[in-house]
Every structure is written in structure tokens, then in C-alpha cells.
Amino acid sequence: MRNTKEKILTATEQLIYKKGYTGTSINDILDETATGKGQFYYYFDSKKEACLAVIDNHVKIWQTHLLNGILSRDESPLANLKEMLDWIYSDHAQKKIYYGCPVGNLVIELSALDEDFRKPLEQLFSDLQKKLRKIYQL
Numbered sequence: 001m002r003n004t005k006e007k008i009l010t011a012t013e014q015l016i017y018k019k020g021y022t023g024t025s026i027n028d029i030l031d032e033t034a035t036g037k038g039q040f041y042y043y044f045d046s047k048k049e050a051c052l053a054v055i056d057n058h059v060k061i062w063q064t065h066l067l068n069g070i071l072s073r074d075e076s077p078l079a080n081l082k083e084m085l086d087w088i089y090s091d092h093a094q095k096k097i098y099y100g101c102p103v104g105n106l107v108i109e110l111s112a113l114d115e116d117f118r119k120p121l122e123q124l125f126s127d128l129q130k131k132l133r134k135i136y137q138l
Contacts, residue, residue: 004033004035004039004042004043005043007033007035008029008033008035008039008040008043008044008050009050009053009054009057011029011032011033012024012029012047012050012051012053012054013054013057013102014032015028015029015032016051016054016105016106017099017102017105018097018099020105020109021047021051021106021109021110021113022109022113024047025047026040026047029047029050048114048116051110051117052116052117052120054106055106055110055117055120055121056120058102058103058106058124059120059121059123059124062103062124062128063124063127065087066084066087066128067127067128067131070083070084070087071084071128071131071132071135072131077135077136080135088101103121103124106121107121107125
């Protein structure tokens with residue numbers, strides 16, 4: 001069984017994807033994970049901190065698989081772009097119920113809500129833009 005922190009992060013990510021950050025309460029997370037407040041607060045100081053961990057996880061996945069993986073291969077720019085789109089599509093296709101792009105949803109809801117949310121999301125897209133400019137010599 002996954003550890004409690006991982007369970008909380010997974011539930012937080014899924015709930016934010018489904019209900020949005022503002023629509024998700026700590027009680028929703030506790031109910032979803034069957035954990036108590038003490039367990040939640042042992043790992044996270046707040047819902048915001050848990051959400052920042054969710055954002056950090058998305059950023060790491062995109063950096064690993066997309067920026068340092070797919071877009072760093074010695075393939076043609078067109079092949080890299082196709083693989084990037086296939087990777088994004090594959091992630092979206094795995095969803096049983098589709099609430100939009102998980103990362104896109106975070107950007108739309110959280111970027112204007114709090115500077116701490118905006119910074120890592122902005123950096124991710126800035127890094128992606130730089131990588132694409134380099135590949136496509138823009």
C-alpha cells in the first residue's frame with residue numbers, strides 16, 4: 001500500500017483536477033484518503049502546500065518526459081513535435097472522465113490566485129517555450 005503522504009498527494013491531485021483548487025477542501029481530501037487531520041498536517045501545513053506539491057509533481061513529470069526526454073532527442077523537429085503531442089494525448093486519453101488538461105487547469109485557476117502557484121507553472125511553460133524555440137529555431 002502506498003504511504004500516507006503519497007495517498008494524500010494523489011487524492012489532492014485528483015480532487016483538484018475534478019473540482020478545482022477552490023472547490024476542494026481539506027475535508028474532501030481527508031474523506032478521499034480516509035486519513036485524519038493530524039496525518040494531513042504531519043505532511044503538509046495547508047491545502048496550499050499540498051497543492052504546491054501537486055504542481056511540483058506535474059512540473060517534474062513534464063521536465064523529465066517532455067523537456068529532458070522527448071524534446072531532447074536527436075530526432076527531426078517534426079518527429080519530436082509529433083511525439084510530444086502523442087505523449088500529451090496519451091495522458092489525456094487515460095482519463096476515465098475528462099475534466100480538461102490537468103496542467104492547463106492549474107494554470108487557468110491558480111496563476112491569478114497566488115504568486116506561489118504562478119511561479120512554477122510560468123517557469124514550466126517558459127522552459128517549454130525556450131526548448132521549442134531552440135528546436136524550431138524561432
